[in-house]
Amino acid sequence: MDFTGKVALITGGGGGIGRAAALGFAERGADVVVVDHDQALGQGTLDVLRQQGREARFFPADVGKSADVAAYVASTMAAFGRIDCFFNNAGIEGKVAPIYDYEDEMFDRVIAVNLRGVFLGMKHVLPVMLRQGSGAVVNTASTAGLVGASGMSAYTASKHAVLGITKSAAADVARGGVRVNALCPGPVETRMMRSLEAMRNPADPEGAHSLYAANIPMGRYATAEEIANAVIYLCSDLAGAMTGTQMVVDGGRIGSGGPSPVPRIRKGD
Numbered sequence: 131m132d133f134t135g136k137v138a139l140i141t142g143g144g145g146g147i148g149r150a151a152a153l154g155f156a157e158r159g160a161d162v163v164v165v166d167h168d169q170a171l172g173q174g175t176l177d178v179l180r181q182q183g184r185e186a187r188f189f190p191a192d193v194g195k196s197a198d199v200a201a202y203v204a205s206t207m208a209a210f211g212r213i214d215c216f217f218n219n220a221g222i223e224g225k226v227a228p229i230y231d232y233e234d235e236m237f238d239r240v241i242a243v244n245l246r247g248v249f250l251g252m253k254h255v256l257p258v259m260l261r262q263g264s265g266a267v268v269n270t271a272s273t274a275g276l277v278g279a280s281g282m283s284a285y286t287a288s289k290h291a292v293l294g295i296t297k298s299a300a301a302d303v304a305r306g307g308v309r310v311n312a313l314c315p316g317p318v319e320t321r322m323m324r325s326l327e328a329m330r331n332p333a334d335p336e337g338a339h340s341l342y343a344a345n346i347p348m349g350r351y352a353t354a355e356e357i358a359n360a361v362i363y364l365c366s367d368l369a370g371a372m373t374g375t376q377m378v379v380d381g382g383r384i385g386s387g388g389p390s391p392v393p394r395i396r397k398g399d
């Protein structure tokens with residue numbers, strides 16, 4: 131888990147999971163590049179990294195735009211000369227609405243960020259890694275990449291597609307010493323879940339939070355740091371034989387199919 135001398139490039143690095151990953155890679159010695167389309171959020175992560183005395187850069191970019199992606203990869207190469215870990219993570223939730231009410235424009239926007247952004251990122255980063263003969267990519271999917279989520283047709287479609295493109299890309303580069311995997315978080319304590327809770331139940335977002343949490347066997351959301359830990363593992367040599375697959379980090383939600391009963395046997399009983 132030592133990333134000294136390595137370069138980690140993180141899209142959506144201003145957000146909850148991206149920022150936790152940026153800090154996690156930096157703590158383990160990596161030089162970190164943050165990409166985000168939100169200037170204030172990206173700069174915020176850069177400030178935290180620099181306060182901790184880390185070598186880091188922030189490049190503003192929209193991951194859905196080809197020219198922006200080419201530019202953030204070129205800027206990273208100009209600054210550090212290599213890319214060892216690529217956390218292809220920027221994403222948006224879209225709106226919560228049944229498919230028959232889902233707006234065309236919102237569908238296109240979600241696909242542009244969550245799928246086209248992931249495609250463009252790999253298209254531009256993988257040649258760098260193949261030239262190096264090494265590298266690891268982690269694409270952020272979701273448990274919505276494995277099962278359907280009602281009211282979230284665009285998001286669910288985009289995250290299923292992330293799993294597909296991960297498998298295909300992994301096969302393209304496996305002989306070149308480069309690994310490509312996907313991560314499937316369940317609910318995580320970030321802005322995105324706050325937004326979904328408010329859309330699910332505008333009158334009582336905290337009630338929506340409780341309902342989501344109650345449907346997770348562990349009874350709680352994951353923290354952004356717990357998701358970042360999985361990303362760091364997948365980028366490390368410890369995961370050397372893992373490629374073209376996904377890791378689920380969801381407190382037991384998908385594996386169990388629902389909430390667990392409260393345990394009857396507790397310490398002290």
Ligand SMILES: NC(=O)c1ccc[n+]([C@@H]2O[C@H](COP(=O)([O-])OP(=O)(O)OC[C@H]3O[C@@H](n4cnc5c(N)ncnc54)[C@H](O)[C@@H]3O)[C@@H](O)[C@H]2O)c1
Nearest residue numbers: 142144145146147167168192193220221272317318320322
């Ligand atoms: N929070 C969860 O419960 C959860 C669960 C499963 C998967 N995910 C996925 O994890 C990833 C990170 O989400 P998060 O929870 O940290 O949410 P977040 O909203 O805190 O972070 C997302 C970041 O991506 C950035 N971004 C959005 N569109 C962009 C674009 N076009 N170009 C560049 N940057 C852009 C945002 O500015 C933000 O900083 C997303 O792909 C999301 O779908 C989140």
